[in-house]
Amino acid sequence: MSTPLVNSGRGPRQQFELSIGRVTFRVQMSDPKLFGAASARYRAFTGAAAPPIKIALNDGALAAGRAADFAYEFEGAALRAFRSEIRFDGVRNQYALDSLLRVLLSWKLLGHRGFLLHAATVVRDGKAYIFTGRSGAGKSTVASLSPEGSVLTDEISLLRREHGMWRAYGTPFWGEFRAAGLNISAPLAGVFRLVQAAENRVTPLRPLAILRALLPNVLFFSAEAEANRRLLEILSQAATEIAGYNLAFRKNPTFWEVLP
Amino acid sequence: MSTPAAVVWQKNPDLAWREIDDETVIISPHDSVMHELNDTGSFLWKNIDGKKSAAELAELLVENYQVAPDIALSDAQALLDEMSSRKLVVTVSATGGVSL
Numbered sequence: 001m002s003t004p005l006v007n008s009g010r011g012p013r014q015q016f017e018l019s020i021g022r023v024t025f026r027v028q029m030s031d032p033k034l035f036g037a038a039s040a041r042y043r044a045f046t047g048a049a050a051p052p053i054k055i056a057l058n059d060g061a062l063a064a065g066r067a068a069d070f071a072y073e074f075e076g077a078a079l080r081a082f083r084s085e086i087r088f089d090g091v092r093n094q095y096a097l098d099s100l101l102r103v104l105l106s107w108k109l110l111g112h113r114g115f116l117l118h119a120a121t122v123v124r125d126g127k128a129y130i131f132t133g134r135s136g137a138g139k140s141t142v143a144s145l146s147p148e149g150s151v152l153t154d155e156i157s158l159l160r161r162e163h164g165m166w167r168a169y170g171t172p173f174w175g176e177f178r179a180a181g182l183n184i185s186a187p188l189a190g191v192f193r194l195v196q197a198a199e200n201r202v203t204p205l206r207p208l209a210i211l212r213a214l215l216p217n218v219l220f221f222s223a224e225a226e227a228n229r230r231l232l233e234i235l236s237q238a239a240t241e242i243a244g245y246n247l248a249f250r251k252n253p254t255f256w257e258v259l260p
Numbered sequence: 261m262s263t264p265a266a267v268v269w270q271k272n273p274d275l276a277w278r279e280i281d282d283e284t285v286i287i288s289p290h291d292s293v294m295h296e297l298n299d300t301g302s303f304l305w306k307n308i309d310g311k312k313s314a315a316e317l318a319e320l321l322v323e324n325y326q327v328a329p330d331i332a333l334s335d336a337q338a339l340l341d342e343m344s345s346r347k348l349v350v351t352v353s354a355t356g357g358v359s360l
Contacts, residue, residue, distance in 0.1 A: 068342035208296075215287075215294050228276040228289040236278040236285070 018042055020101075021031055021158040021169035024050045025086075027097075029057035037094040038197040045172050046185045048143050053108070057097070062245050072103045072221050079103055102156065102173055106219045110230045113237075114160035116219040119191070121152040121168045127189035128168035129259065131247070132217045137194040138249065140175050145253045152182050153163065156219065159188070159238065166242055190243035190260065197248035200258045210244030211235060267351045269317070269340055270310030275348060277305070286348055295346060301323070304339050309350055314340055 015028040016039045029035050034057075039046065064231040067079040077096040080087045081104065088100050106116045118130035119137040124146075131142045143154035152168065155175035168237055170182040192202070205213065214235055224230065249255035269275075271274055278287040280323070284297040284305050297305050314337050319331040343349040 051313040129263050206281055206286070210284055211280055211285060212294070220292075223289045225274045225276060225289055228287055230277050232285070238279050239280060 009014055016042070016046055017076055018045050018051075018101075019047060019050075020045055020105055020184075021112075021160055022050070022173055023105060023112060024052040025055050025101075025104075026052040027055045027057060028059075033060065034091070034094060034097070038097055041094055041098070044170075044181050053086060054084075055088055055104075057088045057091055059087060060091070070107050070222060070224075070227075072100070074099050076101065078192055081107065084171070097220050098173065102219060103221045105158075106221060107227070109158070109160070110227060110234070112160055113119060113162075113234055114158060115231065115238075116171075116173075117157045117159060117214065118217040118219065119157040120153065121157040122146045122151060123152060123175045123184075123186045123193050124189070124256070126186060128152070128186040129189050130159070130191040131194050131211065132157075132191060132213060133194035134217065138196050138251070139194065141251055142194065142249075142255075143197075145251075145255075149182075152186075161234075161241075163238065166238065173207065190245055192245050192247040192259070195246060195248045196251065198250065200249065200250055200255045201248040202258045202260065203246040203248075205244040207236075207244075210242065211239040213244060213246075214239060224238040266313055267347050267353055268313050268351055269308050271305070272306055272348055272350055279306075288347070295348060297336055300335070301339055301343075304336065305343075305348075310352060 010078055013028045013030045015026055015037045018025045020026060027142045068082055068084060069131065070081040072079045075096065077088065077090040079100045086104060089098065091097050102116065109115055115134055117130065117171040118134065119130045120143045122129045122142065131139055133139060140154045142150045152170035153174060155170050157168055158171050158174035159166055167185045168188055169185040176180060191210065191213065218235065222230055247255065275286050275288055277284055277300060279302060282299060282302065284302040286295040297330060304317055307317055313332060318329065318333040318336040321336055322329050340349060
């Protein structure tokens with residue numbers, strides 16, 4: 001999984017390859033402690049089938065005058081994406097690395113007709129059920145009420161359109177329901193907006209209502225107009241092609257009985 | 261006697277928008293706010309092209325919705341003012357200046 005690299009003037013760099021939603025990265029770093037933590041955290045997502053995008057972690061100052069295609073800063077950690085490589089700087093722990101990976105992935109998925117969504121994904125009978133909502137809506141509850149091994153994530157879902165069909169992928173990004181994640185995918189059964197209630201009830205949504213349900217829960221960090229146009233195009237297509245529902249549910253597994 | 265410079269309206273170029281279910285959804289990337297326009301608002305939005313004044317847009321409302329010209333003008337102006345307050349549209353003066 002790891003390969004030591006030679007790097008003059010710094011400690012030897014190590015690297016591991018990540019594949020999340022079939023977007024592949026090669027992460028290089030010289031901090032052995034961070035490397036150990038990160039490679040353990042993403043162990044279910046290591047290995048890349050496609051040529052990976054190189055991410056250089058804490059690699060020092062850049063040559064002046066290089067304008068990034070995309071840049072983002074988060075609590076002292078900075079992401080800069082260039083045509084041929086990605087730089088993460090000021091990353092002090094695995095949580096900062098995890099945050100920048102989410103930001104980077106949300107941006108990279110634009111080129112793959114995909115997006116990240118605050119949602120739990122549960123696979124049942126070979127289909128992916130996406131349960132979306134803000135913090136406290138019940139994503140982790142749904143995950144905890146679902147059979148072990150069926151939950152792809154309880155926090156951040158990855159949706160991609162491939163060959164005319166929407167699929168959900170597991171991610172290593174988890175909330176309360178801690179697990180390594182499952183690096184598998186399944187075609188979508190539907191997107192369910194969670195509303196906790198005294199009884200279970202499912203109500204179909206029109207495309208505009210699906211878009212309304214998706215938008216506040218999409219992870220996206222670019223304020224650039226063209227990137228937002230692309231995102232809205234992808235989400236609008238998803239809203240017209242994916243089945244969407246409001247799901248009022250009780251906090252027990254009986255909600256599965258009302259799902260279509 | 262001075263004549264006010266002709267003012268035409270254009271969409272704020274920083275926005276992203278899509279039409280879905282006959283309504284227009286507009287995203288403001290800087291604050292991630294989602295705006296929705298109903299049928300009439302969407303019609304107006306489609307015709308805001310940086311060349312038409314409120315009066316010209318009102319004429320299109322008259323043709324399309326069979327409303328009286330004075331009502332169309334007042335509706336068009338109210339919608340444009342509302343969109344302007346949300347920074348969805350900007351005015352362009354005859355001299356080419358743009359104001360938010």
